[in-house]
Amino acid sequence: MFALILSFPAGRYHATPWGRNVNEADVAWPPEPWRLLRALVATWWRKGDHDRWPRDTLARLVEALAETPPVFHLPDDAVHSHTRHYMPAPVKTTLVFDAFAHLPRDGAIVAAWPDVTLDDDLLALARDLADGLGYLGRAESWVEATVSTEWPVEKANCKPVNGTAATEAEGDPVRVLVPLQAAKYCEERARLIGETEARLTSEYTAAGKKPPTPKALAQKVDGTLKGTLPDTLLDALSLDTGDLQKVGWTRPPASREVVYVRPPLSPTARRRRRRAPAAPTGKTLPTVARWVLTGRPRPRVEDTIHIGEVMRLAAMSRFGRDTETGRFKAPPEISGHGEDNKALRIPEHAHAFWLPEDADNDGWIDHVTVWLPRGFDGEAQAKLSGLRKLWMDAAREWSLALEGFGRPDDFAPVSRLFGPSRAWTSLTPFLAAGHLKTGGYDAEVRRLLLRRGIVGHTDAAAFRVNAEPALRLEGGKDLRPIHFHRVRSRRGERQPDSLGAFLTLTFPTDQPGPLALGFASHFGLGLFGPSLAP
Template sequence: MSLTISIRFLTGRANLHHWQAHHSDGKLDWPPSPWRLLRSLVAVAGRGMTSLPWPPHMAEMTVVVPGTKTVSKKGIPKPTQEKLDWQKAKRRLRLVELLTDGEAAQFRTANPWQGFDAALKELQARALRQVPVALCDTPNDDLGINSLISLLSSMSDAPEIWLPRSSHGHTRQYFPIHEEGIVKPSGVPVFDTFAVVDKNLPVHFQWPYLELSEADPQLNELRRILSRMTYFGRAESWCEATAHVGLKLEEGPHTSYWKCVCAGGVGQHSASIDDRNFIVERKLAPIPIQTEQFRNEVLEFVWRVTPRLTREAFRQTLLAESNATMLLRCLLRESSADIASNLDRPIGTRWVHYAVPRAIFDLPSPRPKTRLRPQETIQVVRYALNSVTMNRPVLPPLTDTLLIGGKFRDAALAIYGVVTGKKNWFDYDEADPYPRNLCGHERDRKPLCGHTHAFFWPTDEDNDGFLDHVTVYCPAGFEQSEVDALRRLVRIRQRGGRPDLLVTPVFLGKAEAFGPWQLKPGAEPVRSFVSATPYFCPLHLTHGKNGSGKLRPITPILQRGLVEYGITADVKQIDELVFDYAPADLAEVCESIAANVARQPIPPRQFFPVIEPPSTFPSLSQPDGSCNSRYKGACIRNADDPQYPFGLTVGLLVNHSTRFVRTLSFCRRRRDAEVKGPGRLFRITFRETQPPRPFALGDQCHFGLGLFVPEMESAVR
C-alpha cells in the first residue's frame, strides 16, 4: 500500500523559502520541495534519536599559539610548507593538510620552543579525530543510522503532493537590534512571505508506488520521527506530522485537495505542462540514487568542496559506501556550504518541475460571518454629549431638556426604522420586530401602562446650565434590536442654528452595574431626592367649574406617582422649593414671629398694607439652609398650601450658584405634546434609606421633566 506523510500547520502559516533565496525576495517554496522534507526528517532524527557525523566542512583546524610572533619554515620543502599556515594577525596556527611524522619533525626542528610543539600536537590529534569514517550504528541510538539510511532511500523518489486551498501572505517589519536589554528597529526592512492554509487541512506527500504495511518496521520508525517534528520550514511554522498507509485522496469538483505531480517523474500528470490550468513550479528533489549520475556527482562535488585536510581520506570512504549512504551524507551538508561553493543546487539534487493546479489559489469570496452575540440584558445606555466645534462644545441649555429628550427618542426610532424599512413605528406588521420600549406604545397605538418602557433623561452633571449627558433607562430591559439602534446613534440636530450634537455611548449594561446609581462604600445614606428639572402635574388641581377655584393638594398626586413608578417606600415629608426676593429679611421676620414680637399676616409678603389684614392668608416660607448648589439660599414651603405669599419665584441655580434659571423658561412642547400648568420643584424625603437612583414623575417624565436626583444628608438642613 502507498505511503503518505501528512503535515498540518498549527498556525495556518507555512514560512518556506527557496534554496539560495533572499528572505525579502517575496518568493515562496510552495508546494514544499521533496528535498526539504528529507532534510527535515534527518534533522529530527539527529535530535536525540540517531548519532549523526559532523559534515567534513565543519572541521576547524586552528589553534592559538601564545607568545609566538612568527613561525619559521627554513629548511622545509615547499610542498610541506603549504600544509601548515600561520595567521600572524590572530597568532593562530592552521593545519591545512595532515602531516606525516617526518614532516611534523621538520616543523619542530625549525621552531624548537615548547608552545609551538604543544600546538602542533593538538592540531595533529584534532585532525585524526576529524578523518571521516564509515557510517555505522551506535549501540545506544534509539534509531540506528542504517535504518535511517534505508528509510530515506525508500522515499528518494519524487512524491505526489496534495495541497489544500491556499494563498500567499506577507508581513513587513524591521530587523530588531538588541542593545543593553532594549529592542530597537535597525532600519533594515524585511518583506516576509508565507503560505496561508487551513489549520485543519494538512499537506500530503504521497508515494503511490511505495509498498508498505502496518507491520513494516520502517513505518514505525517513520512515525516515531514524525511524532517529534515540531516545525517544518522556519521555526515559526509549527506543525503536526503523521504517516498513513493506504490513504486514498481523490480529485473532483467539490474536493478539498488538488494533486501536484512531478512532470517527467514517476506518475507523470496526464495534462500538458503548458496547460493553462496549471502553474509550473521548479523544486529540488534527490537525483535517483540507483543511477550512476548520482554516484559520480557526489564523488566529484563532495571531494571538491571537502577541506584539503580530509579530502583524500573522505574520498576513499565514499568509494566504499553505497548510494543510499551517500544520500544521507548529502542531506547532512549545510546549505551555506553549498552556496559558498558557488553551486547552483545542493549536492545530490536535481531541479524538477511540478504541475500545480491553479484552482488551489482560487479562494472563494469572503462572506461576513454572522456573529452570535450573547443575549445580554441592557437597562441603561449612557451618552456623553459634544458638538462639532473647534474651541469649545456648544451644548444645549438646561431649559431644552424636554426637546433633547424627544429628539433622542425620535432619532433612535429613525435608526430602528432604517433596518426594518419602516418610516413610522405604527407601520410595523405582526411579523416585524417592534420597538415597544423605545416608542412607548403597543402595536395598536395604545400607550403602554406603567413606567417599564424607556426614559430619556438629559442631565447637567457639572451644573453649568448646559446638558452634557443623556441617560436612556428602561426598567424592563431593551430588546437586542433596540440596543443595536441605540448603539448606532451618533448625532443629534440642535435648534437655533447650533452645530449638531455628537453623542458617544459611555456605558451599556444593567442598572445594578451603573456606578453613579450605586451607594459607594463609606458614602452617606440617601433619604432625600430633589428636583433636577421642573415637575408638571399630570392632572388639573382645580375641582372643576363648581369647585369655586379651590385647589386640591398635590402631595397625594406625588405619592401616587411614586407608587406607579415602583417606589413603595414610606414618604416622610414633601417640601416645595422656592426662592424669596429678600431671604435675609425673611429670616428676620421668621425669628420675630418665633419670638412673639410680630404676628401674621406680615405685610407685604402676606398682604398689602393698603387693606385690612385678611382672615385667611398664605403661610410664610421658611429658609431651607441647604448646601445644595442648585438651591443655595432657597426656601421651603408647604406643598399643599394653595396660596402663595408675595415675592416668591420658582427656579434653580446653575454655574456654581451664579445664574438663576426659572421654571417658566423651560421648553414645554415636544412634537404634539405640551405640558400645562406651572412647573414646581420639590424635595421628597423618605423614612428609610434608598438606593441613589434617580426617578422621574409627572407629565413628560419619560423625556427629562420631573426628574428627581439623590441628595446627601449632609446637604440637607
C-alpha cells in the first residue's frame, strides 16, 4: 500500500472544488485525487532533481496512482469555516468569501492507495516530492507531507462508493474529481478528437465547402482544442486550469467524477467536555511554545521589543480579567507580576520570556517563541493554544499559527534560539540591566550569568565576551543597536543603558538555549543564537 499523510501547520486547508466559484464558500473535502497528483507533478517541475528523477519515472508514478481512487482519513472534528473581506480600492470592492477547513491540532488528512505497491525508485521519488510539497490547494494552505507504506487502511473514513450504495452508506455523499487511468485517458482522448473531427467535417459539408485534407483537419482540431488533449496522462495533469476553462471543458478531459462518502464537515466545532488540568505526575512539562507569525508586512526585527510586549498582552488576555481589580488573571509565571502587581524579582528569571524571532535572518519577524523555564501546565497550554492574532493598532495586525509545545531540543532543528553551542552571538542588542561599571559589557554579562546561575565563578577565566560591529542580515544589510527600539512602552521603566551592543559570548562548554540577558530580555532584547564561530 501507499499513503500520503498531510498535516497543515497553520491548521487550515484552503481549496475550492473544480467548477465552483470561490464565493460559494465550499471546500474540496476530501482533497481531490486530481489535485493531489497535480501537486506532485508541480513539485517535480519546480523543485525536482530532473537528473535523478527523469520524466519517465514521474510518468510511471502518476500512472500507478491513477489506477485506483484512494481512500481517505479525514479528521472527524474538522470545521467548515470562512472569513469575509472586501477587495481593496481602486479595483472593484467586491465582498469575497475565503472558505477553508479548520483542522484540529495534530489533525492530518491521509490519502491511501491500498492496492498500490511502488517499486524502490517510485517510492523514493514519491518521498522526495512529498518532502518538497509546500502547499496544497491555495498558496496559504501550508502543508507538510510524508509517505507511508504501513498506514492502517482500516482507519479510512472516506471511501468511494458505487451508484445506489452512496445512499446506504453513513455520511455525506460528495462528487470528487479523480484522474483517469492512463489507458482510459488514451481511449477518451481518441474519442474526443474523433468527435471534434466529425463535427468540423460536418460544418464544412453543411456550408457547401470541400472537406479539408487530413493534415489540415488535424491542425484545425488542434486549434480548436488548443492543446488541451496532450498525448500522455502526465501532460494532461500538467495543463494550466485556466487553459482548460478557456476551451470550455466542464471538467478536465483526463478526469472523471467519483462519488465518495465522507464524515460531515460541520460549520461548528464539536462540544468537548472540559477537563481540569491534570495534577503533575512526574512527567516533564513542555518549556517552549512556538508560533508562526504571518501578515503583510511582517514586523521588522527592529521592532522586537514591541512584538514581545504585545505577545505577552495577547497571552494574558486569554486568562480573562478580575472583575474587581480589572487585572488579568494570568498566573505570575505568565504575567511576570506577583500578587501585589509588582514585577517579579527572581534571580533565576523563571517567568515567561516572550521572544520574537527572525528565523531566516531576512530582517522580518516570522515566529514568536515563548520560553517558560519551569514549564507550561495543562491550563496554560489550553489557554495559549487559542492565540490567533497579534495587533498593535487598526493598521498593524498579524496572524499566529501554533507550531506546538515542547522542549528546547524539539525546536533546535528549525529555530535560531536553541543550542547547544559554545559560542553565542547577538540576534538583538544587549543592554545592560544596571549602570555600566568598570569592565563595561564584559563585566555586566558576567554579572548576569553568575546571578542567573548559568556559569560559575570557576568558569570566569575560560568565558569570553567579544564585541561585534553590527548584525549582518541575509542580503548584506547591516543593523546597529541604534536601529532597534530599545525602550519599553510602559511608562516609568528605568533604563540604565540607552546604547546597547552586539556581542559574541564563548563558554568553556556547550551551553543550551534559549539565552536572553540584560534589559528587556523577557521581551526579546539581549537575545543570542548559536554562532557558526568555533
